Amino acid sequence: MLGKSISKNSLLLGLFALVTAGVLAVTNVSTRDRIADAQRAAAEKALYELVPASRVDNDLLTDTLPTPAAMLPALGLDSAEAIHRARKDGKVIAVILPAVAPDGYSGDIRLIVGVNRDGSVAGVRALAHKETPGLGDKIETSKSDWIFGFNGKSLGEPPVEQWQVRKDGGVFDQFTGATITPRAVTGQVKRVLQQVAEHRTLLFELPADAGDSNGR
Incomplete structure (x- = not known):
């Protein structure tokens, strides 16, 4: 039983x-x-905030190339990640690069930086960080419009030596009570622009059919 x-x-x-x-x-x-x-959906939204759909005729999410090894240290990356390409009529008009500012107040600040073909900033977004709420988190578009200040800027406008926060003699605002976070982001955006300028041929001068099998 x-x-x-x-x-x-x-x-x-x-x-x-x-x-x-x-x-x-x-x-x-x-x-x-x-x-x-x-x-x-989140990744797609972030990409198209930097390069609007009205500017392109390809899929920003799928038209990618891996980050060249030579660019990894300056971009703050440990391994290759996707660089997204924006095309119009087969021509690369902008690229969106991943980057990490390692010197935030509370550690790494993960960014994506859009760079137009003419070398100007299409836009910057902070994807992840651990900065202090109410201070460093003003790099988020939901908390402040500070990060929009990079739009249209290039290594010539302002001059490269002025790519610093005002406290360091540059032209970019810092936050009241918080300088480290904007200093870190500003420095990393400058490094991204320098890398794009150095590797321009690789990023922009691609064969017209290079995107046909990857996002076209």
């Missing part, structure tokens, strides 16, 4: 475990798909 009871309970427990595992598997798959969709 006791043996039958144990066998029955074991069977029920096994069945319960099997059903639970199935439910968890289904939930995991559906959740993973939703997370992936959300991540894609």
Whole structure:
């Protein structure tokens, strides 16, 4: 009698475990798909904030090339990540590069920086950081319009030596009570522009059919 009871309970427990595992598997798959969709939507939104869809005729999310190894140190990257290309009529009109400012007040500040073909900044966005709420977090567009101050700037306007915050003799504002964060972002955006200028041929002068199999 006791043996039958144990066998029955074991069977029920096994069945319960099997059903639970199935439910968890289904939930995991559906959740993973939703997370992936959300991540894609967020990435797409960020890219098109820098280079509006009206300027391009390709898919910014899929038209990419890996970051050249020579650019990794200056961009603050440990390994190659995707550089997104914006095209119009087959011509690369802008690139969007990943970058990390390693010298934020609370550590790394992950950015994407859009650079137009003429070397001017298309836009900058902070994707992730741990800066102080109410101070350093003003690099977020939801907290401040400070980061829009890079739009249209280039290594010639202002001169490269003025790519600093005002406290350091440059032209970019710092935050009241917080200089380290804007200093870090400003310095990293300047380095991105320098890398784009140095590797211009690789980034912009691509064969017309280079995007046909990757986003065209």
